[in-house]
Amino acid sequence: MHELGSILFLMAAATLRTATPLILCAMGGLFSEKSGIIDVGLEGKMLMAAFFAAATASLTGSPWAGVGAAIVASEVLALLHGFACIVHRGNQVVSGVALNILAAGLTVVLGNAWFKQGGQTPSLSHSQRLMPLVFPNAGDSILVYVALLSVPFTWWLVSRTRFGLRLRAVGEMPLAVDAAGISVTWLRFRAVLLCGFFAGLAGSYISIAQNAGFSRDMTAGQGFIALAAIIFGKWRPVPAFGACLMFGLLDAVAIRLQGLKVPGIGEVPVQLFQALPYLLTMFLLAGFIGRAVAPKAIGVPYTKEH
Amino acid sequence: MSTSRRPLPVWADIILLPLINIALAFIVVGIIVEIIGVDPFQALGLLVTGAVGSSESIGYTLYYATNFIFTGLAVSVAFHAGLFNIGGEGQAYIGGLGCGLAILAFDRFLPAWLLVPIAIAAAALFGAAWAAVPAWLQASRGSHIVITTIMFNFVASALMVYLMVNVLIAPGSMTPQSRGFAPSAALPVLLGSTLNLSIALALACCVAVWIFLWHTSWGYALRTMGHNPAAAVYAGTNLKRMTMLAMCLSGALAGLVSVNELMGVQHRILLDFQAGYGFAGIAVALMGRSHPLGVVLAALLFGALQQGGAELSFDIPGITREMVVVIQGLVILFSGALEHLPRPWLQAVLARRP
Numbered sequence: 001m002h003e004l005g006s007i008l009f010l011m012a013a014a015t016l017r018t019a020t021p022l023i024l025c026a027m028g029g030l031f032s033e034k035s036g037i038i039d040v041g042l043e044g045k046m047l048m049a050a051f052f053a054a055a056t057a058s059l060t061g062s063p064w065a066g067v068g069a070a071i072v073a074s075e076v077l078a079l080l081h082g083f084a085c086i087v088h089r090g091n092q093v094v095s096g097v098a099l100n101i102l103a104a105g106l107t108v109v110l111g112n113a114w115f116k117q118g119g120q121t122p123s124l125s126h127s128q129r130l131m132p133l134v135f136p137n138a139g140d141s142i143l144v145y146v147a148l149l150s151v152p153f154t155w156w157l158v159s160r161t162r163f164g165l166r167l168r169a170v171g172e173m174p175l176a177v178d179a180a181g182i183s184v185t186w187l188r189f190r191a192v193l194l195c196g197f198f199a200g201l202a203g204s205y206i207s208i209a210q211n212a213g214f215s216r217d218m219t220a221g222q223g224f225i226a227l228a229a230i231i232f233g234k235w236r237p238v239p240a241f242g243a244c245l246m247f248g249l250l251d252a253v254a255i256r257l258q259g260l261k262v263p264g265i266g267e268v269p270v271q272l273f274q275a276l277p278y279l280l281t282m283f284l285l286a287g288f289i290g291r292a293v294a295p296k297a298i299g300v301p302y303t304k305e306h
Numbered sequence: 307m308s309t310s311r312r313p314l315p316v317w318a319d320i321i322l323l324p325l326i327n328i329a330l331a332f333i334v335v336g337i338i339v340e341i342i343g344v345d346p347f348q349a350l351g352l353l354v355t356g357a358v359g360s361s362e363s364i365g366y367t368l369y370y371a372t373n374f375i376f377t378g379l380a381v382s383v384a385f386h387a388g389l390f391n392i393g394g395e396g397q398a399y400i401g402g403l404g405c406g407l408a409i410l411a412f413d414r415f416l417p418a419w420l421l422v423p424i425a426i427a428a429a430a431l432f433g434a435a436w437a438a439v440p441a442w443l444q445a446s447r448g449s450h451i452v453i454t455t456i457m458f459n460f461v462a463s464a465l466m467v468y469l470m471v472n473v474l475i476a477p478g479s480m481t482p483q484s485r486g487f488a489p490s491a492a493l494p495v496l497l498g499s500t501l502n503l504s505i506a507l508a509l510a511c512c513v514a515v516w517i518f519l520w521h522t523s524w525g526y527a528l529r530t531m532g533h534n535p536a537a538a539v540y541a542g543t544n545l546k547r548m549t550m551l552a553m554c555l556s557g558a559l560a561g562l563v564s565v566n567e568l569m570g571v572q573h574r575i576l577l578d579f580q581a582g583y584g585f586a587g588i589a590v591a592l593m594g595r596s597h598p599l600g601v602v603l604a605a606l607l608f609g610a611l612q613q614g615g616a617e618l619s620f621d622i623p624g625i626t627r628e629m630v631v632v633i634q635g636l637v638i639l640f641s642g643a644l645e646h647l648p649r650p651w652l653q654a655v656l657a658r659r660p
Contacts, residue, residue: 040392040456084643093390093452094588095643098635101585105631106338112626113342119626221460231453269472275464278457285449294450 011252013138017210019248021046021202021219023147025226026233026240027154028198033230034158035191036171036297037085040096041077042199043223044103049074049203051107054121054214055114057128066128066208071200077103078196086188089301100223108216121207121214130209141209143201150198154237167191171295174302184302202226228281235295247277314653320595324641326648328593328607331636338632342624349618349625356617357610363617365499371602371609372501372566375508377587378605379515380559382596386519387552388532393440393455394560395584396462397433401561402568403466404432406474406484406575409568413488421490426507426565433561434554436462441553445546451553459584470577484575493570502570504562511559512598518555528552560584582631589634592642608634 025042032039049070057066077099084090108119115121130141158164166187170177174184206222207214225247233240254273261267314323336346357367377394384391391397408428412421440454470482477485493502519525531538531548539545567579590608594600615630640647 038452040452080639084639088644088646090643090646092643093392094592094638097392097585097588098638098643100635101589101631101638102635105628105633105635108628109338109342109626109632112628113624116623119628224456224460227453228457269468271464271468275461278460282443282449282454282457285454286443286447287449 010137011249011256013135013140014252014255015245015248016144017139017248018251019244020144020147021205021210021222022226022229022244022247023241024143024150024198024202024205025223026229026244027147027150027237028195028202029226029230030154030158030235030237030240031167031191031198032195033235033298034167034171034295035188036174036295036300036302037081037188037192038092038096038299039081039192039195040093040227041081041099041223042096042195042226043219043221044096044100045074045077045196045199046203046206046223047100047107047217047219048077048103049200050207050218051111051121051203051214053204054124054207055111057124057208058115058122058213061128063128063130063208067130067201067204070204070207071197074200074203075193075196078192078199082189082192085301086185086192089303092299092301104217107214111214111216119216124208124212128208129212130205139210141205143205143209146201147205150201151237151241158237163190168295171297174297178302178304184304188302199223225277228277231294232281232284234293250276314649314656318652318656320597320600323645323648323652324593324595324600326652327641327645328637330644330648331633331640334636334640335629335633339625339629344622344624349622352621353611353614353618355614356621357614361497362499363613365497365501366613366616367606367609368497368505369499369501369566369571369609370612371605372505372508373563373583374586374590374605374608375505375512375601376559376562376566377583378590378594378601379508379511379587379598380556381587381591382594382598382601383515383519383528383559384552384556385591385596386532387528387548388535389441389444389549389552389556390452391437391455391553391556391560392452392588393437393458393557393584394587395580395582396455396459397436397557397560398563398580398584399459399462399466400436401429401433401557402564402575402579403469404435404561405429405564405568406487409487409491410474410484410575413491416490418490422493422569425491425569426562429561429564430558431561433564434558437553437557437560438550441550444553445549466577470575474575476574482577487569487573491569492573493565495570500571502566504566504570507562507565509602511562512602515559516598524551560587582634586634588642589638592645593637 025046029039029042052073053066053070056069057063081095081099084095085092111119111121132140133142134140166182170184170187178184229240229243232243250273254270257268258270339346339349356363358364380394381391405425405428408425440451440458443449443454444451474484475482493504495502527543528548531543531545535545563580563583572579586608590601590604594604611630611633615627619625619627
């Protein structure tokens with residue numbers, strides 16, 4: 001009985017560990033998408049943040065300086081995205097793709113130039129990392145709790161405040177918001193900045209809490225899984241949180257099942273579990289499991305009429 | 307805003323603006339190189355010599371350009387239909403699976419003149435099939451093609467890892483690679499480098515795409531759908547069928563990357579042979595204004611960057627090959643998302659002249 005309890009505890013901990021960057025990233029992406037700005041660039045923001053977190057923590061010795069640098073790096077990309085999509089009404093998907101590619105290249109180029117380890121940062125010591133707070137074997141660093149708190153915070157901000165009401169309005173019908181005398185540009189910029197903030201936290205979690213340093217392409221598609229979670233949660237914070245937990249659980253199960261033979265089925269391919277979040281989201285998008293309806297004005301640049 | 311000003315003359319729109327955009331990208335790259343502590347002009351010099359300094363390096367440049375032509379054309383065809391295909395990466399990967407499977411199945415007994423066309427057709431077919439699913443989901447179920455093609459890239463990657471590790475791996479091999487293809491599946495090499503005959507295929511595809519888009523009624527319907535779906539419906543176009551056609555064509559073109567990579571160079575199926583070309587195709591299409599001729603020019607530039615960047619990283623240890631990825635990202639940013647940035651300024655300058 002005690003054994004089962006400890007396995008369940010470890011599984012829950014593993015789920016939460018994997019889900020943490022997804023949750024933070026999804027909450028960030030939710031603000032952006034709610035305001036009508038598609039964010040395909042979550043991955044790039046997170047990768048850039050992960051790099052600057054590890055690089056700064058390694059140079060200064062302080063994990064908190066790392067988190068700060070990660071947020072700044074992520075916000076710079078978020079501002080670029082906003083500059084391109086809100087100010088210059090550029091294509092939001094193109095901008096997101098550009099930022100992803102830019103981040104994938106820049107992190108390796110800078111990492112190699114600064115640390116000369118083929119794009120990696122030096123391995124971080126315990127004092128340079130965010131270590132588990134309560135359970136040493138569960139990896140519950142402070143950012144895990146921040147991620148858990150980010151969900152009610154996002155829910156409250158989006159559905160219980162004036163800012164949230166306007167945010168939702170600007171994603172559905174920016175013309176109405178503009179007519180009410182509220183700046184569409186400033187509202188969307190705030191949404192994009194919130195997104196950058198959370199993506200920055202997610203990235204720093206990956207490189208200085210979950211791992212002990214940065215390695216190239218270490219986000220490995222988690223930004224896109226977070227995007228999938230937003231869609232899976234139908235652009236609502238709590239269901240999106242549920243989707244992140246589910247995707248985290250899939251990953252934890254996949255690691256547990258690796259190399260194990262399941263009676264009657266044989267060895268379950270790990271790759272199937274890796275592909276499942278995407279496949280499930282595709283099923284959802286195709287309308288086979290409920291219907292995911294995006295904010296109406298998503299992806300459409302707003303042109304003020306004169 | 308810009309609409310009130312006189313629109314740019316055509317030559318400025320298709321030549322000057324892309325050049326300004328790429329110049330902006332290069333200025334930013336120069337700043338990054340400077341930050342790293344390398345003289346940007348020295349780096350540029352090395353890059354140019356590395357790309358076109360010898361017949362061997364020109365061969366490599368053209369070999370890389372071949373891949374960029376395929377993926378650039380793939381993105382362009384979808385663009386003309388008003389669709390954004392980010393799935394070139396996955397379609398090229400699965401195209402490679404088709405190409406490889408066809409060769410592994412037949413290379414023991416079919417002659418080259420029969421095997422090569424079959425393998426090329428299989429690459430196109432598998433690439434098209436991988437694009438057909440997101441296309442169908444968009445056409446019939448209304449799921450957004452950008453999201454579904456992204457998701458399919460990851461599914462393709464998971465599928466390929468599974469197949470290579472568990473099914474297609476050569477017996478006794480430590481690395482996940484298939485057995486080597488028979489020599490009958492190898493394309494003739496040109497210029498004594500990795501450049502091979504698939505560049506002819508790439509150029510033929512350019513001509514074919516040009517004829518299809520601008521000189522057939524289907525191509526006309528496809529472009530009409532891209533410009534104005536309502537008008538296309540009014541003219542009797544079946545949007546669902548046209549979406550499928552555009553995406554399958556796009557996927558088939560992306561799938562052909564494997565002809566260059568697997569039949570021309572690697573002669574076996576291996577992991578990640580397509581890495582990055584699918585995404586770079588977006589940059590190529592944007593820079594080339596989605597026109598086959600523009601795609602060729604942009605592909606040549608990107609091929610030169612790829613080759614020159616590789617040489618540059620040999621010469622200067624502080625710079626890695628990923629510098630090229632940075633340039634690609636910046637080109638997409640400046641000629642895609644920020645394409646309107648220099649426009650008002652250019653309009654103002656040109657308007658001053660009579």
